[in-house]
Amino acid sequence: xxxxxxxxxxxxxxxxxxxxxxxxxxxxxxxxxxxxxxxxxxxxxxxxxxxxxxxxxxxxxxxxxxxxxxxxxxxxxxxxxxxxxxxxxxxxxxxxxxxxxxxxxxxxxxxxxxxxxxxxxxxxxxxxxxxxxxxxxxxxxxxxxxxxxxxxxxxxxxxxxxxxxxxxxxxxxxxxxxxxxxxxxxxxxxxxxxxxxxxxxxxxxxxxxxxxxxxxxxxxxxxxxxxxxxxxxxxxxxxxxxxxxxxxxxxxxxxxxxxxxxxxx
Amino acid sequence: xxxxxxxxxxxxxxxxxxxxxxxxxxxxxxxxxxxxxxxxxxxxxxxxxxxxxxxxxxxxxxxxxxxxxxxxxxxxxxxxxxxxxxxxxxxxxxxxxxxxxxxxxxxxxxxxxxxxxxxxxxxxxxxxxxxxxxxxxxxxxxxxxxxxxxxxxxxxxxxxxxxxxxxxxxxxxxxxxxxxxxxxxxxxxxxxxxxxxxxxxxxxxxxxxxxxxxxxxxxxxxxxxxxxxxxxxxxxxxxxxxxxxxxxxxxxxxxxxxxxxxxxxxxxxxxxxxxxxxxxxxxxxxxxxxxxxxxxxxxxxxxxxxxxxxxxxxxxxxxxxxxxxxxxxxxxxxxxxxxxxxxxxxxxxxxxxxxxxxxxxxxxxxxxxxxxxxxxxxxxxxxxxxxxxxxxxxxxxxxxxxx
Numbered sequence: 001x002x003x004x005x006x007x008x009x010x011x012x013x014x015x016x017x018x019x020x021x022x023x024x025x026x027x028x029x030x031x032x033x034x035x036x037x038x039x040x041x042x043x044x045x046x047x048x049x050x051x052x053x054x055x056x057x058x059x060x061x062x063x064x065x066x067x068x069x070x071x072x073x074x075x076x077x078x079x080x081x082x083x084x085x086x087x088x089x090x091x092x093x094x095x096x097x098x099x100x101x102x103x104x105x106x107x108x109x110x111x112x113x114x115x116x117x118x119x120x121x122x123x124x125x126x127x128x129x130x131x132x133x134x135x136x137x138x139x140x141x142x143x144x145x146x147x148x149x150x151x152x153x154x155x156x157x158x159x160x161x162x163x164x165x166x167x168x169x170x171x172x173x174x175x176x177x178x179x180x181x182x183x184x185x186x187x188x189x190x191x192x193x194x195x196x197x198x199x200x201x202x203x204x205x206x207x208x209x210x211x212x213x214x215x216x217x218x219x220x221x222x223x224x225x226x227x228x229x230x231x232x233x234x235x236x237x238x239x240x241x242x243x244x245x246x247x248x249x250x251x252x253x254x255x256x257x258x259x260x261x262x263x264x265x
Numbered sequence: 266x267x268x269x270x271x272x273x274x275x276x277x278x279x280x281x282x283x284x285x286x287x288x289x290x291x292x293x294x295x296x297x298x299x300x301x302x303x304x305x306x307x308x309x310x311x312x313x314x315x316x317x318x319x320x321x322x323x324x325x326x327x328x329x330x331x332x333x334x335x336x337x338x339x340x341x342x343x344x345x346x347x348x349x350x351x352x353x354x355x356x357x358x359x360x361x362x363x364x365x366x367x368x369x370x371x372x373x374x375x376x377x378x379x380x381x382x383x384x385x386x387x388x389x390x391x392x393x394x395x396x397x398x399x400x401x402x403x404x405x406x407x408x409x410x411x412x413x414x415x416x417x418x419x420x421x422x423x424x425x426x427x428x429x430x431x432x433x434x435x436x437x438x439x440x441x442x443x444x445x446x447x448x449x450x451x452x453x454x455x456x457x458x459x460x461x462x463x464x465x466x467x468x469x470x471x472x473x474x475x476x477x478x479x480x481x482x483x484x485x486x487x488x489x490x491x492x493x494x495x496x497x498x499x500x501x502x503x504x505x506x507x508x509x510x511x512x513x514x515x516x517x518x519x520x521x522x523x524x525x526x527x528x529x530x531x532x533x534x535x536x537x538x539x540x541x542x543x544x545x546x547x548x549x550x551x552x553x554x555x556x557x558x559x560x561x562x563x564x565x566x567x568x569x570x571x572x573x574x575x576x577x578x579x580x581x582x583x584x585x586x587x588x589x590x591x592x593x594x595x596x597x598x599x600x601x602x603x604x605x606x607x608x609x610x611x612x613x614x615x616x617x618x619x620x621x622x623x624x625x626x627x628x629x630x631x632x633x634x635x636x637x638x639x640x641x642x643x644x645x646x647x648x649x650x651x652x653x654x655x656x657x658x659x660x661x662x663x664x665x666x667x668x
Contacts (some may be wrong), residue, residue, distance in 0.1 A: 082557030089555050097548040100541075101663045106539070109556050114538035124531065124537040139665070141416040146667075151548060155667035178556060 004065055005214050006010055006051075006182060011060035013046050017180035022238035023060070028182070028231070030065075033208050033215040035225045037249075038235035042218065044218045045092060047235070048184050050074075051216070052089045053081030066181060083140040084114050088180035090171045092187050092218075098160030100171060105159050107179035114138055117241040145173040166197040166249060169203065176207065183213050189221040198222060201228050226250070236260065273319050280315040284308045327588030353521055357514040365513050367629055369585060372520045373578055375621045378605040379527045379614060385603070386541060386611040389547030389565030391444065393599055394451030397458040398428040398572035400594035402579020404462060404469060407589045410479040418477040419581045428576025432569035440564045443550075455599060462591040464662055474590025478583045481510065481519055488512035508557050527574055528614060534570075535612075536664040543567050544612075544664075608649050610656025 001036045006028040009115055013021040021043040022220035028034040028241050036044050036050045049055040051062060051073065060164070071085050081087055097105050107114070118124030146152045147149030149169040154162060159170060168188060188204070189197050205228055207213050225232065232249045234242040235260045242249055249255055288307040293300050359367050386391045402424040409415040409423060439450045461467045469475060476628060480488060485496050488511050493499045499515075500507045530618035536542045542563045546553050547641060553560055584587050601624060609620030649657065 054551075054554070079554065079559060079561075080557075082555055083559070084557075091552070091555070095552040095555070097545045097552065098549055099661060099664075100544060101283075103665055103667055104541060104544075104663060107665060108541050108553075108558075111538050111542050111556060115542075118537055118539070121537055121539050124539075125533055143667075152667070156663060171528065174556070209639050231348050 001195035002032070004028070004031075006216070007061075007063040007065070008047075009061045010052075010064070011047065011050060011062065012058045013043070013050055013055060014058045018093050020238055021050065021057075021235075024235065024238070024240045025060075026240060026243055028214060028216055030214055031136040031208065031212065032259070033204065033217060033228050034232040035217045035219060036228035036235060037219065037225055037232060038241075042235040042236075044235055045161070045186060046238075047087065047215075048186055048218065052061040052080075052087055052184060053078035063184070086181045087184065088177065088178045088182070089184040090168075090186055092190065094167050094171050096159040096167055096171055098158065100159060100263055101156050102138075102146070102159050102162070102192045103142055103155045105170060105174050106145060107138055109174045110141065120181055133196060137232075141177060145177060148206070149173045150220045155206045165192055166198070168192065168196075172203065172207075176211065176213065182216060183207065184216045184218075186218050187219070187220065189219055189224045192221075197224060202222065204228055272323070273316065276314055277316050281308065281312050284311040295528075298527030320503075324603055342537040357510075361384060362513065363509055363518055365510070367626070369513075369517045369520055370626045371622050372517070372524050373585070374602070374605065375618050375626050376520070376524050376576060376578045376581075377602050378609070378617045379524075379600050379622045380571045380578065380604050380638075381611065382614065382617055383531055383534070383570075383574070384567050384571030386606055386613075386617070387535060387547065388543040388564065390440070390564065392451045392568070392571070393596075393603065394453070394455030395450075395571070395575060395593045395602055396599040397455035397580070398432060399579045399598065400455075400458050400591075401428045401431050401461060402576030403583040403589045403593070404475075404579075405576065406583040407475040407478060408468065411477065415479070417481045417580075417584055420479055424580035425573045425577040428579065429569040429573035433565060436565045436568040437561075440561065440568060441461055442592070444471055445636045452599075455596065457592075459594050462594070469591075472591060474588055476588045476591070478587050480557070480581060480645060481516060481584055483515060488515065490531050507612070516585060520620050523577065523581065531614065532548055539563070539566060541664055559623040561588035596604060598627070604646070607655075608646065608656055610653075610658040613656065613658040615658050616658030 004027045008027070009025050011159075012019065013026045024043075024047065028123055036047065045057065050057045053073070053076070056078060058076050060074065061147060066070045066074055066086075073081055073085060073087075082089075088133055097108060100108070103114060104127055114134055118131045119128075120131060129211060143155075144154070146155055147165055149166075149172070151162075151170060151173075154166065162170065168191075170186060172183075172185065173219065185204075190199055192200060204215060204217070204224075207216055208228075217225070218230060219245070232242075232244065232253070234239060234255050237253075240259060241254045242252045244252070267488070285308055288311055289305055290300055291304060291305060293302055351369075354535060355588050356368055360368075361625040377395075381392065381395050384390050403423040405427045406417075408419070409420050414646070415423070435454055439447060440456065442450055463472050465471070482488070482494075483499050485494065486492075486499045487496070488499050488504050490498070490507055492501075496502075498507075499511055535544075542553065542558055543554075543566075544559065546563055549597075550560060553563075582593070586593070605621040605624055606617055608624070609615075609617030624642075624644070627642055631641050634641060653659070
């Protein structure tokens, strides 16, 4: 039985006269990879920005179901979404802390937990064991993810000096260090070569199966989308035009029209 | 060769053009009136100097000097630090009154620059109103002692606290604006503080300032010729002859202590989650938001910790001068402190320390050069910008290492 994780109902986002997302509804389920696809300008990233608190939706409700309660994302203060609702995201154009090392990037992601442990700096400044233990724990988690994304050797590199593919993986690992319930990936395969793309598939499936984090994925690379997603939503001009399994989507007439253009009679 | 020659021309020509009016004429006063005289030879010297400097630069471009990195082995570095510390401890016993005074001034500026380093170097908030908090600290000490009779050691923490609280209150609205806008708003705030201090005659004495600052005591022992508190004076307690330098030396050690505390605290803060969040915020605010970092809180903490340090230093400044007036807190001070942080290298405590020492000492040491010391000052800054554009020490030390 599939349990719903995120219920999006009638989501609308308007910028002045422009409606970027227009009454979109869908459900993402727990333990699944949900892909959002659509031509450029279809409103995919806007949808993400609404979900992760970067925009306040004009209309509609966003409901996140966690183990013990349901959270209304659209009414939660925007700055609390990442911290309280545990929704992590990556960006279309990678946003790492380029001047800091790989390891530091992973520690910044654990900021809230570490901050509490450091007693808002007091325990940290005094070097109390409570904080040291928390820091060890955080480093342990960072090492775990470094191993997973195969960057252990480059842990002390400046993140900005990493090759492109490594930066993409590091951004995912950084988001995962927040221990999110839902990870939103904005075009994670953009600019990757076929081998890196295949590795990414493995990483994402691992995150979904081992880490029990559900994924929401914007992607243009169909080899990624069709291979790993359980459920696909297709947007065009801000509207949902299809919703189904990869197999259904492949044969959906509206999707083919949106991507390939209308057959002229 | 021909092409190289052409690159000479613009700077040489420009020098010639500028120096004709600037150096070619000068005014001399005799008993009756002012004469306008000419000195064309100076124009020639200036043009020749620029010509020579350009040739050196072109030669250097062709045959670059071996680049040297300022990163001596860590062992030597620690020995150097220990030596510096011992030297500073011994300084008051080896030097004259004026040297101690100068060293105290240098330490004050180092502390100030380290405070701004938290706000600007780590958190990346360009605070052009930093001097406001310095002024608030100094005036808090002056007002508390003048109207409420608080002693110096009661005034110091309160000054830091008041400056930090002001930063919190002011920061809440102004930290919403970013980058250059923040700089301008902060600049405005600093001016407001200065103007209020100038005009609130009844509280701050207006442009005449306030005098009669509280003097630091050595665990309650006063440094004066006679004691007002009932306790014996410092010299009576230790059975040594009275020397007015004692107070000066004590103040020097106090500020040295303050500098060490600020050094240790900012070094530790940087390696805590808060410090890492400051640097992350400087790198990318949007990514910080996506990671659930409470940006307003992080910004305010950087702003008010930096301001608190400025407040503490302000209290020491007040007692050192024995007098506070609005003139001590003009934009020039902020510009000077910002220059220390930028030239030293954002975030680098030692770089900032070197730059602060240099910027305070240079005008003092070059006093003999009279009018030309500001020229020397400018030249030094240009040299740093040309050869060390990211500051004297621009290598960032990671806060944590894989091991």
